[in-house]
Amino acid sequence: MNFNHITFEPIHSEDFLNKVIQPEAGAIVTFLGLVRDHNKGEKVTGLFYEAYETMAEKGIATILEDARTKWALHQAICIHRIGDVMIGEAAIIVLTSSSHRSEAYEANRFILDRVKFEVPIWKKEFFANGKVEWGRNSEVGTEL
């Protein structure tokens, strides 16, 4: 099942869940990265995501392939939204399915951490006090 990995469209987890449920999968792990209303103690009103789209598509595809090589997965899906994303909306979804739960859990975290650190996508944060700032995933280390 192939999806484009970068989209301007809103992400609805139920659309993807319906497509990954299959008899062999005993476990499905869904991660949703949502826009929250605060960052570093300040009120956030919304985010704008930019991507080097062609490179980001390839980057996410490679990370999913790596996950499928490392763990026995039935499905591995990752979609990142770009453009304006409002408070409470999903910026990213990562779904992994496997026969038993440990693979789905571990692969899901692996995919998210690598996407945050390696894929050319950037968030611009709009704060309630008028400040606008490009974010940085400086808290994500290289160890996975």
Added chain:
Amino acid sequence: MKLHVKLFATLKDQVGMSSVSIEFADNMDAEKLKESLKRDFPVLSNVLDVSRVAVNEEFVEDDHIIQEEDIVALIPPSSGG
């Protein structure tokens, strides 16, 4: 001969353009490319120091030699996910 370099995020915002042109030179590596950009656009220096270079949509090391037909982009620290 001009080399076009794609800019993103804070680099793009600060310069006000999604790509800039610099003079291409033989045996220009990724590090020299960044140095050339810092000279032409000093306002970008701090971010360039922590940005990576992508050639034809793959990250490259500082000593990677850039060819005149390459698609080059400056990738600031990512903040997706």
